[in-house]
Structure formats: structure tokens, C-alpha cells
Amino acid sequence: MNSINKQLNDEQRELLIGLYVEGLDEADDGKVARVLQFTLHDESLDGMIDEVNSFYAGEADLSEAASEARLVGELARESFPSAFEQRKDRETFITLSEVAKQMQAKGSVAKTDEPANEKLLAANIPLTKYSLPEIKRTAESLKIKASESFWRIFHKTAILLEMKHGHEQAMQAAREKKIRRRTKKADERKQETGNK
Amino acid sequence: MQERKVEKTDYSLSEAELNRRREKLESAMVQFESNLLMDIRLYLRKFNLGHLSGRAEGIWHEVVNTALRNANNYNPECSAKAWLRSVAFNAVRHLYRDAKKQIQTTAISEAVRHFGFDGDVEETSETGLFDYLEQKSVKRFFKKEQWTAEEILSVVGEDDRQILRLRFVEDLSAREIAAHFGISEGAANVRLSRAKSRLQKEFQKQ
Numbered sequence: 001m002n003s004i005n006k007q008l009n010d011e012q013r014e015l016l017i018g019l020y021v022e023g024l025d026e027a028d029d030g031k032v033a034r035v036l037q038f039t040l041h042d043e044s045l046d047g048m049i050d051e052v053n054s055f056y057a058g059e060a061d062l063s064e065a066a067s068e069a070r071l072v073g074e075l076a077r078e079s080f081p082s083a084f085e086q087r088k089d090r091e092t093f094i095t096l097s098e099v100a101k102q103m104q105a106k107g108s109v110a111k112t113d114e115p116a117n118e119k120l121l122a123a124n125i126p127l128t129k130y131s132l133p134e135i136k137r138t139a140e141s142l143k144i145k146a147s148e149s150f151w152r153i154f155h156k157t158a159i160l161l162e163m164k165h166g167h168e169q170a171m172q173a174a175r176e177k178k179i180r181r182r183t184k185k186a187d188e189r190k191q192e193t194g195n196k
Numbered sequence: 197m198q199e200r201k202v203e204k205t206d207y208s209l210s211e212a213e214l215n216r217r218r219e220k221l222e223s224a225m226v227q228f229e230s231n232l233l234m235d236i237r238l239y240l241r242k243f244n245l246g247h248l249s250g251r252a253e254g255i256w257h258e259v260v261n262t263a264l265r266n267a268n269n270y271n272p273e274c275s276a277k278a279w280l281r282s283v284a285f286n287a288v289r290h291l292y293r294d295a296k297k298q299i300q301t302t303a304i305s306e307a308v309r310h311f312g313f314d315g316d317v318e319e320t321s322e323t324g325l326f327d328y329l330e331q332k333s334v335k336r337f338f339k340k341e342q343w344t345a346e347e348i349l350s351v352v353g354e355d356d357r358q359i360l361r362l363r364f365v366e367d368l369s370a371r372e373i374a375a376h377f378g379i380s381e382g383a384a385n386v387r388l389s390r391a392k393s394r395l396q397k398e399f400q401k402q
Binding site: 010012014015016017018019021022024025027028029030031032033034036037039040041043046048049050051052053054055056057060140145147148 | 231234235237238239241242243244271273274275277278279281282285286289292293317318320325326329330333369370378380381382383385386388389390392393
């Protein structure tokens, strides 16, 4: 390993971030590894790498919650296809306002992001896609600006809320199916008794 | 000749010191687990190993074991999170190198050769690295008197032109650019780096 000068200046940090982005975009492991060496001694650079990684993760929708939700979604689709058909028919999506309300209830909104959350509370717009870039695009079209961490939490909350919503709908679909089956059985029994 | 330092494992640590380092690492593991998992998924994707993203948690467990086993190599003055991220990156890197060996391709960056740098970025001394980065920095284009800033910027598209103008003509920092566009600093840094890279490539073509 090469010796590392512990004191980096802003210009050097910018050059290193450029090298890191290049390394990721060109799949050059040497460049990424070299930049990561500098993060060990430079907290600011480490923070900048965090920001860059979050941006990439948002771009590719790689957050843990998104991956978990995707996995749960896939499994649920495999196990309960009928519940999802039902969901499609109903076209009921959670809204920006519902997510904002949940954020407020959980106390997840930083003071500086409160004005943005206030605006979102009034936005009764359905969320049809749950990726972070899509959420940001929708908010951008409404001229709502908030910090990166706010959007990350908002994204996670939206996914969890959607999962809960989906679960409730699947349960409702199952309940309805059960009632239909019972009614059918009762009708059949009635018919059998009538025939006798 | 490049100056190289060989990192030596410190076997002389007392049990108490080793435990202190492990505790620091464990606390960072708990605190940053989801961030580091996200980083692993990102590296897998960026290094064409997206098909292994289902193994991200397995890789994370490997990282935890490796880190605790090698806690004696961890310098407690360094950020534990940054160290764990390096360990995580190395785990992905091993997979990447294995995959690369299998498909028999050379991944030595063509871009690096293109800009006249034949060395290995990773093996270069710090001074050498910054000399190289400054030499290929797009800033040098703007310092030359033969072109106006607008002539330089005319070789790239409007989006790149806008962000490069803010950086090199208006002299705004990435943070200020982020505030200008209402985006995160990370997004500003990525956009800026990509714009610089495209500008360099356009200049190479001309």
C-alpha cells in the first residue's frame, strides 16, 4: 500500500471523486480501491463517497428496503397471483400525502425538511412507481425540494407502506375468496338437500 | 521508482487492544450495516456481477468475519466504516477478478492508456497520482489562452455544458452546484465527473 498524506485539500478530493466515479463507470477496480485508501484518513472524502454511492444506489434502486420489497413482491406474486390480479383491477396506489403523513407520525422529518413534507401532505398524488429517482422526479415536477436523506427515508417509508397496503389487500382478497367459497359450498349443500 | 510501503501485520497487540479494535469495528458493523450492504450491491452491479446481488448478504457475512479476524490490521485512528467499506470492496473485487479470469478479458482501463498514463493507478505514489490527475484534469483546458470557455464547452451537450460552466467559469463548488440544481452533492459530483470525462473524450477526438 502506498503512503497516504492525511491532509487532502478540496481540489484533491474533487480529483479523487472524479477518479472514483470513473472507476465505477468503467468497472476499473484499481481506481476504486485507490480512492478508498484515501477515505480511511479523510472523513470528508468518506462522506463524499457515501453521497456518491447513495446517488448510484438511487439510480439503480439498490437500497436494502427496495431489494427486500422486490424479493417479497416476487415471492408474493409467485404464491398469491390472484391477490395481485385483484390489486391491478382496483388500481389503488398509496399517495405522496399518505407517505408524508407516515413520516410525520414517525417523527422522521428533520426540521429543515418540514416545509417539503408540509407540501407533500397536501399532494394527493398516487405513487405508481416506487424507485427513488421516480419519487424525486414526481417531487421535482411539484417543485418540492428536500435533502437527500429525507428522500431516502421517504423512499423506504413508501415501500414499507406499499408492502403493508399490499398485504392488507391480499388479506382482503383472501377473506373475500373464503366467503365466496363458503357461500358456494352452502349453495351446493342446499341444492343437494333440495334434490333429496 | 515508486515508493512502496509494505503493510505489516501487527502480531504484538495485547488482547485488550485487539478487543478494543474489534469492539470499534462491531459497533460500526451494527451502525452502518444497511449502508455497507447497499455498497456491496452497488459494487456488484458496477463490476458486472449484478447476477450475484442475491449473495450480497452472504458477502456481508464474509466481510464481517474477515474484518474481525483481521482486526489487528485495523488502524483505530482510521474510520471504521471506511475500513469496512474497503474490506467489502475487496470481497467484491475478488469475485470480479475471478470472473474476469474466466472470460479472459483485459480490464486495464483503455481510458487511462488513452490519456497517456501507463502505470497502475493503485500502485502509484500519492504525488504521482495527483500529478497524473491534475494533468488530465479538464481545468487545464480552461487555463489555455487559445480557447474561450464557450469554445471549449461547445464540444459537449447542453446538460454537460451547464454543469461545466458552473464549475469552471462560475467557479462554484460541487456543494454549490448541488444547491443550484436542487440535487444531492453526490449527484452533483457524479454528473460533474461524467461531464468532465465526456469533455476530455471530445477533446481527444479533435
